[in-house]
Amino acid sequence: MSQHNRRGIVTMTGAMVFFVANDALVKWVSADLSTPQLIFVRGVMTTALLLALAGWMGQLRQWRTVLTRSVPARAVLDSLASFTYLTAVFHLPLGNATAINLAGPLFLTLMAVFFLKERVTPGRWALIVLGFAGVLLVVQPRVGDFNAYALLCLFAALLHAGRDFLTRLVPAQVPSLLITLSTALMVTLLAGVWSLFEPWKPMGTQHLWLLFGASLCLAAGYHLLTLSMRLGDMSVIGPFRYSGLLMALVLGYWMWGDVPNVLAWCGIALVVAAGLGLLQAERWRKQALLAR
Numbered sequence: 001m002s003q004h005n006r007r008g009i010v011t012m013t014g015a016m017v018f019f020v021a022n023d024a025l026v027k028w029v030s031a032d033l034s035t036p037q038l039i040f041v042r043g044v045m046t047t048a049l050l051l052a053l054a055g056w057m058g059q060l061r062q063w064r065t066v067l068t069r070s071v072p073a074r075a076v077l078d079s080l081a082s083f084t085y086l087t088a089v090f091h092l093p094l095g096n097a098t099a100i101n102l103a104g105p106l107f108l109t110l111m112a113v114f115f116l117k118e119r120v121t122p123g124r125w126a127l128i129v130l131g132f133a134g135v136l137l138v139v140q141p142r143v144g145d146f147n148a149y150a151l152l153c154l155f156a157a158l159l160h161a162g163r164d165f166l167t168r169l170v171p172a173q174v175p176s177l178l179i180t181l182s183t184a185l186m187v188t189l190l191a192g193v194w195s196l197f198e199p200w201k202p203m204g205t206q207h208l209w210l211l212f213g214a215s216l217c218l219a220a221g222y223h224l225l226t227l228s229m230r231l232g233d234m235s236v237i238g239p240f241r242y243s244g245l246l247m248a249l250v251l252g253y254w255m256w257g258d259v260p261n262v263l264a265w266c267g268i269a270l271v272v273a274a275g276l277g278l279l280q281a282e283r284w285r286k287q288a289l290l291a292r
Contacts, residue, residue, distance in 0.1 A: 008237035012228035016244030018221035020098065023089050024251045025214040029207055030090040036195035038211060039086065041203070043188030045215035050181040050223075057177065065174040066182045074166040074179070075186035081159035082187050083194075088153035094252035095260055098245050099138050099268045100153040105238060105275045106131040107161035115165070127277040134270025137263045167229040176230060180222040233286075238279040242272050 029038050054060050066072070089097045106128050112118040120128075139150040170179060228237055245268070252258035260268065 008231040015224035022217035040191040085156035091149040093258035095249035098248035103157040131274030137267025
């Protein structure tokens with residue numbers, strides 16, 4: 001295994017752990033604060049941390065590189081994904097929301113078909129169908145008892161896939177930390193505008209400490225994810241995207257007593273199996289091309 005792929009695996013796993021920790025912290029705080037308020041406060045802290053780090057590393061001198069078209073577009077997509085996903089997380093069990101969000105690789109494959117004109121074999125189409133069947137088992141749409149937030153979470157997965165698609169298009173000379181900073185800044189600005197239309201609630205010291213912890217996790221997660229998407233082969237590092245699911249299930253049970261029902265467990269298994277199958281199929285495809 002190449003050194004780039006080993007680093008990609010470590011950074012992807014770290015990103016997932018930090019993202020789930022962030023989700024758990026903000027979900028806990030959401031019981032007392034409004035959604036735009038907590039996203040804005042967390043965003044201010046995250047942006048300040050990243051600005052300080054970028055300044056210390058001397059990367060702010062390269063700020064013009066983020067004006068490349070794909071970087072602002074990625075920041076907007078990631079901001080919308082953050083708003084929709086967190087809104088869903090606040091109303092869904094953490095494990096279920098994380099599982100639905102793992103439909104992202106399925107959407108990413110579809111994007112490769114429609115935008116890159118990539119040819120997909122019948123086997124890969126079957127895996128995509130299997131994966132979305134798993135999502136339906138997690139969502140469990142029933143007449144009169146449908147949680148619309150599950151659909152919002154699925155839309156967030158689509159936006160996250162778009163973000164990952166654009167990440168691969170960002171020129172190599174753009175520092176990963178500045179990509180992360182641009183996203184954090186965009187999230188903060190949009191959340192600030194949104195918060196003008198929602199009443200703010202009093203914040204205590206505990207809220208600020210929890211949001212500070214979430215901002216540390218978010219900054220680390222953003223940066224590690226960007227690094228992983230640019231470092232290694234996605235067919236190798238992609239499976240480690242699923243490492244956060246176990247942590248989400250454990251935290252969901254420990255903090256809120258959430259336990260997925262039998263159908264949801266089956267759906268989670270199908271989503272993970274389909275995602276891993278697609279990544280393995282991609283690896284085989286690349287090996288076949290190299291063998292020619």
